[in-house]
Amino acid sequence: MSVLIVGSTALDSIKTPKAENPKLLGGSASHAAVAASFFSPVNLVGVVGEDFPKMYLTLYKRHRIGLTGLQILPGKTFHWSGEYELNMNNRRTLLTELGVFETFSPTLPQSHQTASFVLLANIAPSLQMHVLTQMRRPKFVAADTMDLWLNIALPDLLKLLKRLDAFVLNDSEAHQLTKEDNVLNALKKIHQMGPRYVIVKKGSHGSLLSGPKGLFICPAYPLDKVVDPTGAGDSFVGGMMGYLASAKGGIEQNIRRAMVYGSVVASFCCEGFGLTRTTKVTRAQIENRVKELERLTRF
Amino acid sequence: MSVLIVGSTALDSIKTPKAENPKLLGGSASHAAVAASFFSPVNLVGVVGEDFPKMYLTLYKRHRIGLTGLQILPGKTFHWSGEYELNMNNRRTLLTELGVFETFSPTLPQSHQTASFVLLANIAPSLQMHVLTQMRRPKFVAADTMDLWLNIALPDLLKLLKRLDAFVLNDSEAHQLTKEDNVLNALKKIHQMGPRYVIVKKGSHGSLLSGPKGLFICPAYPLDKVVDPTGAGDSFVGGMMGYLASAKGGIEQNIRRAMVYGSVVASFCCEGFGLTRTTKVTRAQIENRVKELERLTRF
Secondary structure, three states: OOEEEEOOOEEEEEEOOOOEEEEEEEOHHHHHHHHHHOOOOEEEEEEEEOOOOHHHHHHHHHOOEEEEEEEEEOOOOEEEEEEEOOOOOOEEEEEEEOHHHHHOOOOOOHHHOOOOEEEEOOOOHHHHHHHHOOOOOOOEEEEEOOHHHHHHOHHHHHHHHOOOOEEEEEHHHHHHHHOOOOHHHHHHHHHHOOOOEEEEEOHHHOEEEEEOOEEEEEOOOOOOOOOOOOOHHHHHHHHHHHHHHHOOOOHHHHHHHHHHHHHHHHHHHHOOOOOOOHHHOOHHHHHHHHHHHHHHHOO | OOEEEEOOOEEEEEEOOOOEEEEEEEOHHHHHHHHHOOOOOEEEEEEEEOOOOHHHHHHHHHOOEEEEEEEEEOOOOOEEEEEEOOOOOOEEEEEEEOHHHHHOOOOOOHHHOOOOEEEEOOOOHHHHHHHHOOOOOOOEEEEEOOHHHHHHOHHHHHHHHOOOOEEEEEHHHHHHHHOOOOHHHHHHHHHHOOOOEEEEEOHHHOEEEEEOOEEEEEOOOOOOOOOOOOOHHHHHHHHHHHHHHHOOOOHHHHHHHHHHHHHHHHHHHHOOOOOOOHHHOOHHHHHHHHHHHHHHHOO
């Protein structure tokens, strides 16, 4: 089955202690869509300006990402610029130019309204909700978020949570949302807000799923070189949703492997700037790392 | 086979945001010995003062811990006092009274010199080395350490590293020792210092083994309540060595399960002050959590 992905489509200028890369293809929907495309057909919903490089449209198409829902509007593409510290864990935003995103309000093409798998990648929760209300009985809806929305749009996010099957956030966001230091207690509180699956991302420490049948401790693929972690979380959730949509059987039966596949795509994402590494990955390379993670965790 | 454990035997006064507990049984050797005792006979090497409560000797004996190597000297038992912050991750030392530890120089009883499994629990590396030089061809020697020794006794520690089979340290110590932010690169550098097994502890994120046959990602048992993490690292390495000494077959064949057993004993340790929870644990409860960790990590 196909996955409908809504989120940001952006140009990212990323600075690390070792290099500087201006206006790479970025945004939560771009990373998630490419990641999901290894497993399932993908339709992308987003907006870019007239300055959006044609080569990036070509890149989407090479991954067979449906662009019927991608609006190209007069104005500038959303531009984010950030800088990482030496340890690659801390980053600071240098610049955010919303451009055409400022007034974005997606109307879904009719063909998209019947999608079974919906990923509301990181974007303002009001926009995530706006997309969701246009959907007819999706089978599985997951959403990602970021600290910004906890700070400036918490009521919108809380409304959205009631409508989700799965909610994905990182450990510091889980703490911020629940005021709980202990991750298990935070998970319990987030379930009470709505979603029956909650996934806490912990960067290089992997991730933790809490669902109807309990916990799953998902490993991260160990990397000896992290070039640029931008988009790793989006790749994780995108890969997960792509795998889920492709797998036979129910969610419960597949969600653990889906997370591992997401984790592996995220590991490739970290090995290059923006999407430069992810877009060169083959399905066989993904399968190899999944098998390796099986070996690395077996006891 | 039995495990010989040398380390500190102390009285710990522990303050958390919720409680204060004076003069609990503590010290790296106490935690490690009790943890190992669930799997193998243990002999303890350490020193206490004449003020050491008899009930703590009784506790050691209840765990069938051999005390021939425990010296009771005129003076005061090593006393450590520390305080944890609300999130239980950061602690600060309020007081360290070395007492009889100041002049401790253990001479091993002859019966101890032929032990096959030796755990040099956290203590000054010169003392760890002093014990090691008295051993005759041990089969497997592991050592733990702490940031203090990296700061004040690095040359001693580097000498010791050349003599170890396994070295256990936490992630911030691995960074401090190698100046490497990336844990895989840190592991490579530590191998070059001597030990063929290196284990990096990451608290609630589990631990990572690097050995001749590659990596193992060892999970931590998820806890919804951490009462007092003091001694968790010592319990981990003690449980691991106790299991290794009890298991049939070679090190390589058993070290992954050994780490998981260590991880489970450490989880119990965190659920009570000092050794109060660990000493009430049954082998059956340990087996249950090991099985649960198998379920929680399978995909």
